[in-house]
Amino acid sequence: MVDMEQAWLLPALPAAAFVILALFHQYLPRKGDLIAVGSTVLSFLLALFVAADLFGQLPAGPGELVGNTSGFDWVEIPDIDFVLRIGFRVDQVTMVMLAVVSFVGMLVHIYSLGYMKGEPRYGWYYAVLSLFVASMLTLVLADNFLLLYVTWEGVGICSYLLIGHYWERRTAAEAAKKAFITTRFGDVFLLIGIVMLWREAGTFDMSEIFEKAEAGEFGKTYLTAATLLLFGGAAGKSAQFPFHVWLPDAMEGPTPVSALIHAATMVVAGVYLVARVMPLFEASYDGALYFVVVVGLTTTFMAAFMGLVMTDIKRVVAYSTLNSLGLMMVSLGFGEAGVGPAMLYLFTHAFFKALLFLGCGSVIHATEKQETTDLGGLAAKMPITGRTFAVGALAMAGVVPLSGFFAKDEILVAAQDFSWAALLLILVSLPITAMYMLRLYLLTFTGEPRDRHAYEHAHESPPVMSWPLVALAVLAVVSGFVVFEPIGKAIGVHSGFLGAVENVLVEEVHGFSLDWAMAAVSTLLVVGGLYAGYYAWSGAALPAKAAGERFPFLYRLLRNKFYVDDFYQWVINYVVLGLAKVIAVFDRAVVNDTGVNGAGEVTNGAGFFLKFQQTGKLPNYALAMIVGVAVLAIVGFSVKG
Amino acid sequence: MTVAELVFYLLAILAVVAALGVVTTPNVVHSALALILTLVCVAGFYVLLSSEFLALVQVLIYAGAVATIILFGLMLTRGRELPSVPAGAQWPLALLAAGTLVVVLLTAVLDSEWPRDTGVVTLVGVNTLGGALFRDWLLPFEVASLVLLVALIGAIVISRQEEEGEA
Amino acid sequence: METAAEQIPLESFLFVAAVIFSLGVYGVLSRRNAVQILMSVELMLNAVAVNFVAFATYTDPELFRGLVFAVFVIIVAAAEVGLALGIILRVFRNRATANVDEVSELKW
Numbered sequence: 042m043v044d045m046e047q048a049w050l051l052p053a054l055p056a057a058a059f060v061i062l063a064l065f066h067q068y069l070p071r072k073g074d075l076i077a078v079g080s081t082v083l084s085f086l087l088a089l090f091v092a093a094d095l096f097g098q099l100p101a102g103p104g105e106l107v108g109n110t111s112g113f114d115w116v117e118i119p120d121i122d123f124v125l126r127i128g129f130r131v132d133q134v135t136m137v138m139l140a141v142v143s144f145v146g147m148l149v150h151i152y153s154l155g156y157m158k159g160e161p162r163y164g165w166y167y168a169v170l171s172l173f174v175a176s177m178l179t180l181v182l183a184d185n186f187l188l189l190y191v192t193w194e195g196v197g198i199c200s201y202l203l204i205g206h207y208w209e210r211r212t213a214a215e216a217a218k219k220a221f222i223t224t225r226f227g228d229v230f231l232l233i234g235i236v237m238l239w240r241e242a243g244t245f246d247m248s249e250i251f252e253k254a255e256a257g258e259f260g261k262t263y264l265t266a267a268t269l270l271l272f273g274g275a276a277g278k279s280a281q282f283p284f285h286v287w288l289p290d291a292m293e294g295p296t297p298v299s300a301l302i303h304a305a306t307m308v309v310a311g312v313y314l315v316a317r318v319m320p321l322f323e324a325s326y327d328g329a330l331y332f333v334v335v336v337g338l339t340t341t342f343m344a345a346f347m348g349l350v351m352t353d354i355k356r357v358v359a360y361s362t363l364n365s366l367g368l369m370m371v372s373l374g375f376g377e378a379g380v381g382p383a384m385l386y387l388f389t390h391a392f393f394k395a396l397l398f399l400g401c402g403s404v405i406h407a408t409e410k411q412e413t414t415d416l417g418g419l420a421a422k423m424p425i426t427g428r429t430f431a432v433g434a435l436a437m438a439g440v441v442p443l444s445g446f447f448a449k450d451e452i453l454v455a456a457q458d459f460s461w462a463a464l465l466l467i468l469v470s471l472p473i474t475a476m477y478m479l480r481l482y483l484l485t486f487t488g489e490p491r492d493r494h495a496y497e498h499a500h501e502s503p504p505v506m507s508w509p510l511v512a513l514a515v516l517a518v519v520s521g522f523v524v525f526e527p528i529g530k531a532i533g534v535h536s537g538f539l540g541a542v543e544n545v546l547v548e549e550v551h552g553f554s555l556d557w558a559m560a561a562v563s564t565l566l567v568v569g570g571l572y573a574g575y576y577a578w579s580g581a582a583l584p585a586k587a588a589g590e591r592f593p594f595l596y597r598l599l600r601n602k603f604y605v606d607d608f609y610q611w612v613i614n615y616v617v618l619g620l621a622k623v624i625a626v627f628d629r630a631v632v633n634d635t636g637v638n639g640a641g642e643v644t645n646g647a648g649f650f651l652k653f654q655q656t657g658k659l660p661n662y663a664l665a666m667i668v669g670v671a672v673l674a675i676v677g678f679s680v681k682g
Numbered sequence: 683m684t685v686a687e688l689v690f691y692l693l694a695i696l697a698v699v700a701a702l703g704v705v706t707t708p709n710v711v712h713s714a715l716a717l718i719l720t721l722v723c724v725a726g727f728y729v730l731l732s733s734e735f736l737a738l739v740q741v742l743i744y745a746g747a748v749a750t751i752i753l754f755g756l757m758l759t760r761g762r763e764l765p766s767v768p769a770g771a772q773w774p775l776a777l778l779a780a781g782t783l784v785v786v787l788l789t790a791v792l793d794s795e796w797p798r799d800t801g802v803v804t805l806v807g808v809n810t811l812g813g814a815l816f817r818d819w820l821l822p823f824e825v826a827s828l829v830l831l832v833a834l835i836g837a838i839v840i841s842r843q844e845e846e847g848e849a
Numbered sequence: 850m851e852t853a854a855e856q857i858p859l860e861s862f863l864f865v866a867a868v869i870f871s872l873g874v875y876g877v878l879s880r881r882n883a884v885q886i887l888m889s890v891e892l893m894l895n896a897v898a899v900n901f902v903a904f905a906t907y908t909d910p911e912l913f914r915g916l917v918f919a920v921f922v923i924i925v926a927a928a929e930v931g932l933a934l935g936i937i938l939r940v941f942r943n944r945a946t947a948n949v950d951e952v953s954e955l956k957w
Contacts, residue, residue: 657953659886664772664779664878671782678786686856694865701869701892705876710885717888720869724895727865730857731906736919743923748891748930755884755934759947771950776878784871791863797908805906806913811920819917826924833928837935 044094045109045131048182051087051139054080055146056175059168066164077167078150081174085143095136108132110184122243130184130247133541137384138181138313141391142306146174148395148509149301155506156297156402166206166295173199177306181313185245186235189314193231193278196307197224203302204294216290223287227277234270237263238321251320265325271318272333279311279366282339286606288363292355296402299355304362304394309387312369319373319380334374334459338466341367343603345470348477350589350599352413354404357481358397361437364474365390371467372452375459381539382451388538389444389520393436396513400430403502403510404485408495413484415495420486422499425507427486429514434482436517438475439567441560444521451524451539453559471563472570479574480585488580524553690730697723710756714749721745732805862903870896883937883947890933891926898922 058080062073069076095108112128131139150170157166176195183189198221205217235245241259242250254264275281280288291303302308315322315333322330344363351357365386372383403426404419405411420427436443439450449471456464490496501507523538539553577585589596601607700723703716721744728737815823869892876889898919905915941947 655956657956659949659952660772660776660878660880664775667776667779667783667874667878671779671786674783674786678790684856690857690861694861697865698868698872701872704885704888704892705872705880710882713885713888717891720892721895724899727862727899728902731862731902733902733906733916733919736902736916736923739920739923743927744891744895748927751930751934752884752888752891755887755937758938759884759941773875773879776875779878780871780875783874784867787867787871788864791860791867796859806916811913811916814913814917815920822921826921829925830928833932837931840932840935841938 045091046111047087048091048109048111048129048131048139051084051091051143052175052178052182054084054087054175055171055178059172059175062164062168062171066168069164072164072167074154074163074167077171078147078154080171081143081147081150084174084178085147088139088143091131092136092140095131095133108135112184122239124185124245125187126185126245127188128184128246129179129182131182134313134316134384135181137388137538137542139178141309141388142174142177142181145301145305145391145395146177148512149297149399150174152300152399152402152506152509153295153297155503156406157295160295162206166203169199169202170298170301173203173302173307177310180310184247186238186247186250187245189247190228190232190235193274193310194228196302196310197221197228197278200224200291200302200307203298204291206295206298207293210293212290213293216287216293220287220291223284224277227274227284229274230270230272230277231274234267234274237267237270241267247317251318254321254324257324259324261324261326264321265329268318268321268325268329269332271321272315272329275311275314276336276370277311278314279308279370280340280363281311281336281367281370282343283605285340285344285363286602286609289351289356289359289602292353292359296355296398296405299359300395300398300402303359304398305391308362308366309369309391312366312373312383312387315370315373316380316384319377323376330374330376332374334371334463337367337370337372337374338463339367341365341371341470342466343367345473345477347599347602349473349480350596354401354411354413354416354481354485355398357413357477358394358401361397361474361478362394364470365394365437368449368452368467368470371463372455375455375463377543378458379452379455381543382448382455384542385451385521385524385538386448388523389436389448389517392513392520393433393443393445393517396429396433396510396517397437399506399510399513400426400433403506404499406502406506407499408492409498410492410495413481413491415492416485416490417488417492418486418490418496419499422496423486423501425501425510429510430486431482432514432517434478438478438571439471439563440475440571441564442521443518444516446560446563447521447524450556450560450563451553453563454554454556457556457559468562468566471566472573475567475570476574476577479571480578483575483578484582488582686730689726693723693726693730697727711753714753714756717752718745718749721749733811735808735811859903859907862899866896866900866903869893869899881948881950883940883949884934886949887930887933887937891930894922894926 055077058073058077061076062069066073098108109131110128112126114124114126116123116125118124150167153167153170157163160166173196176192176199180189180192180196183192201217201221204220205214207213208217238250238259239245241263242253244250253259259267277284288303288308292299294302322333341364344360344367348357348360348364351360369383369386369390372379372386401411403423404416407423407426408416408419410416432443436445439445439448453464453467456467502510577588598604697720700716700719704713704720707713707716721740725737725740725745728734728740873889873892873896876892877886880886880889901915901919901922903915905913905919909915937947940952944952946952
């Protein structure tokens with residue numbers, strides 16, 4: 042019925058919903074929200090069919106690629122090797138992303154029915170949300186870099202529009218700008234990288250470029266440069282250091298947006314890209330992957346520490362997203378061994394992070410507050426939210442046997458093969474993650490309510506909002522089990538999740554292996570972190586406060602986000618605007634005054650002086666005539682004589 | 683120096699001096715009188731060139747009619763400044779232009795090659811001239827008379843008094 | 850006996866004509882009174898006529914075209930003086946002046 046050939050339907054349905062809503066949302070009943078929701082539901086169902094078709098082709102032998110490519114060439118200019126192709130490739134990696142995007146997209150659309158009820162620009166919100174889903178689906182389906190880049194920008198613009206949904210709030214407008222400009226900055230690198238690859242390979246097609254890279258047709262330095270530029274784009278979108286500044290501020294947008302875009306899908310576009318182009322990384326110098334690891338480690342550590350002191354619940358979850366993204370990048374940086382674990386983490390992270398965000402949304406919807414200084418003790422008033430949130434927090438921390446545990450464990454195994462230093466650093470980050478997640482839960486859901494009015498007002502969310510929470514909680518628990526081959530086989534994925542994914546991306550398939558020693562160590566660290574967190578932040582959180590007073594410098598450093606934002610602002614104020622002033626002076630003095638005005642002034646002046654020739658006096662005119670005759674006579678005579 | 687040459691030089695000097703007087707003297711009536719002298723000298727030149735008829739015509743029409751009309755015009759247009767009108771403001775430039783012109787002309791005259799030997803001269807009598815005018819050049823002659831007629835009418839029309847109605 | 854023309858070279862007549870012509874040019878450009886300008890123009894016309902006759906006598910024995918042309922020059926000059934004075938009279942009547950410097954409505 043529907044198979045991989047029709048994979049293009051998956052993005053087409055939400056795109057159609059976007060067009061309908063963008064044009065007509067004012068005239069449709071309920072502003073057309075059900076159209077958007079319906080399109081994503083259909084999209085998800087179709088994704089299941091596509092998955093079934095794909096899994097029918099498994100198992101695949103080593104090096105044997107399964108999947109399907111479809112599409113058409115839209116613009117072809119053979120003289121310069123330019124082909125704009127709308128092409129789709131479906132393979133296991135694509136399937137992971139399709140599953141995540143369509144499922145979480147569907148849940149967020151349903152959740153928004155309750156959360157965004159009564160909010161301004163309701164119809165437009167759903168329109169842009171559908172456009173985002175369409176763009177993201179096309180992004181993961183794209184088989185050539187040009188289409189990838191177009192949809193990359195597409196999700197960027199949707200993110201901008203959605204973050205700035207409440208644009209009457211100045212902070213929201215600023216945050217939208219910040220997000221867009223920061224990611225756009227990274228996108229420039231991406232574009233240059235794509236063009237570099239196209240220049241050497243003569244094509245935008247991904248599989249052709251990978252083949253050429255593996256065959257060694259690119260110069261190694263050239264390829265490394267291009268790959269690092271691609272990583273620059275990925276770093277921008279996935280909020281790696283130093284582009285991480287936009288993600289916490291992006292929480293100005295509505296919470297479902299944060300759940301969908303800034304947790305489950307858009308921010309992992311960078312991770313997806315790096316995973317996809319792993320063959321290029323493999324063919325480049327090792328330094329490229331080391332660079333990725335360093336960037337990832339920096340991001341994850343910075344984020345983990347900052348999560349300990351932030352008070353806005355959405356921001357804490359945002360920093361946890363940064364933490365996770367950094368970890369995913371580190372895993373990718375391990376090369377072939379780390380790709381599978383990174384994709385596994387991406388897969389499970391989508392569920393528990395979306396769960397955490399939607400849980401925050403539930404709290405905000407109920408209490409109209411989002412600062413921990415105003416919350417507390419909500420577990421009694423909001424049981425479903427509280428329990429699902431706890432599940433999500435524990436999954437994030439990596440408690441066995443929740444999904445986060447399996448993902449983190451595989452990353453640790455890959456780290457062990459890579460370097461002891463990296464392994465140690467990741468192990469250190471585990472208790473910190475556990476600590477701040479528990480802190481968040483404790484401050485929000487336990488203890489004495491700090492704002493009695495908010496507490497009185499709180500109530501559990503309507504079913505349309507709480508059912509997605511439950512669904513995600515279930516997935517947060519079980520999604521890790523897909524690594525086991527029997528379970529994988531049961532849902533049609535032979536050789537388990539890892540094996541299936543790795544088959545596409547890397548030469549050697551590692552598959553899943555449970556390293557008991559590593560599991561024990563990580564569990565110990567996580568439990569230790571949980572205990573420390575409980576000690577510090579339960580009840581009145583006195584130990585935490587004491588620690589804050591003991592190390593004021595550190596506390597301030599973390600609260601001010603390591604002053605990175607201030608540094609950027611300084612650069613903008615002095616470097617960018619300084620340069621702009623110089624250019625403005627040039628523009629005003631040279632281009633405008635001299636060039637444009639000057640030409641006019643010269644003409645004016647010339648006219649002013651020339652007019653004195655018209656004296657109106659007969660003798661003057663006669664003189665002019667005679668002078669002309671005299672000149673002609675001289676010329677004529679000297680020519681002739 | 684023959685008589686003819688002597689006469690020529692005298693006439694030439696007189697003509698040039700008179701012309702100088704026409705263009706330099708501030709008194710308009712004096713310059714009109716100087717003009718008459720110049721015209722008469724030119725008539726002398728015609729005599730030297732053995733075109734007596736032309737000399738006759740010159741004296742009659744030019745020195746007689748044209749000069750008289752000019753004197754009439756001077757009389758009728760007496761303004762505040764008359765009779766003394768000094769030179770205009772641009773006389774240096776005029777001098778320069780005229781000077782350039784005379785230099786060029788003289789150079790042309792002295793350097794040019796004439797098409798035939800100018801040593802041999804043929805004289806033309808009045809009857810030959812008359813015959814030519816009324817045979818070969820009849821049409822231009824008639825047109826010239828028309829020109830005179832038109833000029834006459836035009837002059838009358840232009841200088842009519844306003845009380846008799848505008849044209 | 851030789852004619853006078855045979856004794857006087859052609860260049861002499863041309864010389865005199867050129868000088869008188871240039872004086873006429875000077876007069877046209879530097880005189881203020883309109884009638885004086887007209888007189889200068891007459892000087893120029895006369896010089897030209899002398900030129901024509903001289904050339905006719907010395908270089909055009911069969912057709913003496915210059916001679917005929919000089920006749921027409923005189924005719925046209927007479928007509929022109931009449932007309933010009935009419936214009937000057939008209940201008941004098943309208944502006945009470947024959948000074949060309951003062952008649953400058955065409956000024957910028």
